[in-house]
Amino acid sequence: MRYEPLNPDLGDALAELFEALRAAGAERWFHPHPLTREEAERLCAYDGDDVYAVLVDGTRVVAYGMVRGWDAGYEIPRLGIAVHRAERGQGVGRTLMERLHEEAQARGATQVRLTVYADNEPARRLYEELGYELELKGDDLVGYLAL
Numbered sequence: 001m002r003y004e005p006l007n008p009d010l011g012d013a014l015a016e017l018f019e020a021l022r023a024a025g026a027e028r029w030f031h032p033h034p035l036t037r038e039e040a041e042r043l044c045a046y047d048g049d050d051v052y053a054v055l056v057d058g059t060r061v062v063a064y065g066m067v068r069g070w071d072a073g074y075e076i077p078r079l080g081i082a083v084h085r086a087e088r089g090q091g092v093g094r095t096l097m098e099r100l101h102e103e104a105q106a107r108g109a110t111q112v113r114l115t116v117y118a119d120n121e122p123a124r125r126l127y128e129e130l131g132y133e134l135e136l137k138g139d140d141l142v143g144y145l146a147l
């Protein structure tokens, strides 16, 4: 499995992952932007300071994630990930998170931030194992990790 920043060649494969995530109901937990083909193509053409990346197995995109906030001028960037349902429970999410932490650090971040619904048990456990301190804010948990 290889890590790749998004690029125009990944448009179709990313659109397929978005469609699979929608079909699996992942939008309830993960909705940083619409999970549509148009959005996949837009993201694959994106050229800015934020990080949008995937893990690829052969020609399939099995996980997608981002670290963003630099473009919008935030001091602490924010992470998000989603893994294809068929690939969960095998360390894919952890691998992508670790890779995104490296990217954030390489761009000068000393901390990253994320939000997670309190009832999203798999994501909570993953983030806690990675060392995030999660704190309830309204209906969401907000987590910070020092890099």
Ligand SMILES: CC(C)(COP(=O)(O)OP(=O)(O)OC[C@H]1O[C@@H](n2cnc3c(N)ncnc32)[C@H](O)[C@@H]1OP(=O)(O)O)[C@@H](O)C(=O)NCCC(=O)NCCS
Binding pocket: 026, 029, 030, 080, 081, 082, 083, 084, 087, 088, 089, 090, 091, 092, 093, 094, 095, 115, 116, 117, 120, 121, 122, 123, 125, 126, 127, 129
């Ligand atoms: C959350 C998500 C990214 C985890 O990805 P994954 O590839 O299954 O995670 P991993 O296999 O790397 O698991 C890492 C850790 O996460 C936790 N975890 C993963 N699946 C779990 C489950 N079904 N129940 C409880 N904990 C779970 C465990 O702590 C696990 O560590 P372990 O393997 O040592 O037990 C994935 O379930 C997903 O894409 N969910 C839908 C989208 C989403 O919720 N994104 C996060 C929004 S905040």
